[in-house]
Amino acid sequence: MKKIFLTLFLILASLQLSSQDLLDILELEAPVTENIVSATFKGTRIVNGHSIENRKNKELEFIISHRFGRINTGFEELFGLDQANIRFALEYGLTDDLTAGLGRSSFEKTYDGYLKYSLLKQKTGANAFPFAVSLFGSIAAKSQKAIAGNERTFAESLFYVGQVLIAKKVNSSLSIQVTPTYVHRNLATIAADPHDIFALGFGTRVKLSKRVSLNAEYYQQFQKLTSVNARNSLAFGVDIETGGHVFQIILSNAITMVEKSFITETTGNFFGGDIHLGFNLSRTF
Amino acid sequence: MKILSTFFLCLFLVSSANAQERFLTKKGMISFFSETPIENIEAQNNQVLSIVDATSGKMAIAILMKSFMFKKALMQEHFNENYVESDKYPKATFKGDIIDFESITTSETTTAIKGDLTIHGKTKEITINAVTKKTNEVIEMTGNFFINLTDFDVKIPSVVKNNISEKIKVSFRLYHKAYKK
Numbered sequence: 001m002k003k004i005f006l007t008l009f010l011i012l013a014s015l016q017l018s019s020q021d022l023l024d025i026l027e028l029e030a031p032v033t034e035n036i037v038s039a040t041f042k043g044t045r046i047v048n049g050h051s052i053e054n055r056k057n058k059e060l061e062f063i064i065s066h067r068f069g070r071i072n073t074g075f076e077e078l079f080g081l082d083q084a085n086i087r088f089a090l091e092y093g094l095t096d097d098l099t100a101g102l103g104r105s106s107f108e109k110t111y112d113g114y115l116k117y118s119l120l121k122q123k124t125g126a127n128a129f130p131f132a133v134s135l136f137g138s139i140a141a142k143s144q145k146a147i148a149g150n151e152r153t154f155a156e157s158l159f160y161v162g163q164v165l166i167a168k169k170v171n172s173s174l175s176i177q178v179t180p181t182y183v184h185r186n187l188a189t190i191a192a193d194p195h196d197i198f199a200l201g202f203g204t205r206v207k208l209s210k211r212v213s214l215n216a217e218y219y220q221q222f223q224k225l226t227s228v229n230a231r232n233s234l235a236f237g238v239d240i241e242t243g244g245h246v247f248q249i250i251l252s253n254a255i256t257m258v259e260k261s262f263i264t265e266t267t268g269n270f271f272g273g274d275i276h277l278g279f280n281l282s283r284t285f
Numbered sequence: 286m287k288i289l290s291t292f293f294l295c296l297f298l299v300s301s302a303n304a305q306e307r308f309l310t311k312k313g314m315i316s317f318f319s320e321t322p323i324e325n326i327e328a329q330n331n332q333v334l335s336i337v338d339a340t341s342g343k344m345a346i347a348i349l350m351k352s353f354m355f356k357k358a359l360m361q362e363h364f365n366e367n368y369v370e371s372d373k374y375p376k377a378t379f380k381g382d383i384i385d386f387e388s389i390t391t392s393e394t395t396t397a398i399k400g401d402l403t404i405h406g407k408t409k410e411i412t413i414n415a416v417t418k419k420t421n422e423v424i425e426m427t428g429n430f431f432i433n434l435t436d437f438d439v440k441i442p443s444v445v446k447n448n449i450s451e452k453i454k455v456s457f458r459l460y461h462k463a464y465k466k
Contacts, residue, residue, distance in 0.1 A: 023380055025345075
């Protein structure tokens, strides 16, 4: 009797073994894959400054950015809406990791060109890596005619910017970026103005819903232009994504949208009401 | 002594049975297709895991959502970020029974498969038809079926309503081979 029970038990146990859940077997058989973290930021800009995001291979993006005048100019200027600085740009993905851009801003009739390269990617799974690193370099040329007696050479109209973008997508709703920045200005208006300015940028994105996020960005300068009494730039933005468009609404104490300018030439006091309303609108082709 | 031999016999039966009874693929293909007058969207996944238990006629499929490849990288990003939320729901799964599994032969037969499909954390019972073929070494299955995005709580925002179809055609090709542990 005892033996029969034992035999039955063993047969049952063996049946149990063979009916092990099929999905569990698949779980065991699944290869460990390398998983590149994507969409750390929605757009190629956090607010004014670049994010680690690149345009993908052969993608062309047309960006129109706009900054109105200061909100505290009052009703006569319709809270800044009477003035505007506009930048048009075409940005193109040469490869998945290398983006080139050309832009033109109405402020000081500035042309700018940049290259951005994605050096390291944040990864999970196999070959996990905790953050992403991109390199950014740009040249800007001011083309506005100088007032008589203040003429400058072409070389004196040039500005160079180098940035190391270090970003981490902490979870699906929070991303952060730290951006060491170097700006070189060929022309110093007065002797007290530095040619070289170092700055450290901080940026973040908090997702409010699947297609809407809140962004903030701050650049701390370590040298400042005394001729214009420069301040650190602070900006807040809301990203709204709709299919191939990303629409960003921005509040910033800077009126410009190129690195050399909003990082080192911002004069507005955000908390004194020197706030510019603006937007970035991008369309990907 | 007798007990011991019974035990070993059982163990032997289990292990020997296992060697023949299960068929597995790690390179199954599943693609989907959305057709609208404005644009067609398609994506393909060639790393689908699927297993068939030949003794019970049960099968299971596991699909990693991030392995779906699109033509446009931005579409792929939106698919994972905004539609199926791959960080939250990394896998789609299917678990079900092959009806009349015994009737499958070495020549192609149409067989019904009934089970639970889980996408985006939502489960729905479906019955689909597959063209199947079985030898001692291989079980082949191909076919297609339609799913409704609303059944899996995948929402399409109104601005792209005309670009994405509510009904998605899913095609599969699973070439299972005898699975040895």
